[in-house]
Amino acid sequence: MGGLTYWRNKIEALGLSEFFDVVVTSGELSVKKPDPIIFNKALERLNADASDAVFIGDNLRVDMEPAKKLGMRTVWVNSKETDIPSYVDFRLKSYSEFTEIWQAITRR
Numbered sequence: 001m002g003g004l005t006y007w008r009n010k011i012e013a014l015g016l017s018e019f020f021d022v023v024v025t026s027g028e029l030s031v032k033k034p035d036p037i038i039f040n041k042a043l044e045r046l047n048a049d050a051s052d053a054v055f056i057g058d059n060l061r062v063d064m065e066p067a068k069k070l071g072m073r074t075v076w077v078n079s080k081e082t083d084i085p086s087y088v089d090f091r092l093k094s095y096s097e098f099t100e101i102w103q104a105i106t107r108r
Contacts, residue, residue: 003027028098
């Protein structure tokens with residue numbers, strides 16, 4: 001859903017751009033999640049290990065599961081579900097909660 005420009009603009013409009021060092025989209029790489037190429041490309045651009053990275057997404061199967069399998073911390077964007085799977089580290093119900101969750105992540 002949306003290309004790189006779309007996501008960069010959305011992150012900027014939400015006032016969250018200062019929190020992201022790298023944004024990688026499936027469209028930019030011409031592959032679809034859950035292909036690990038997407039996650040590994042982000043880690044490569046960050047020059048980071050998976051354990052040092054945080055993946056934020058809205059889909060359990062194609063976002064949260066593969067990110068966690070690689071060892072990333074996960075933030076699930078979901079305002080409706082009440083049950084949070086064990087592989088999800090944080091749930092973001094609305095973007096207004098992001099700063100609070102980010103502070104919790106960086107304290108770890």
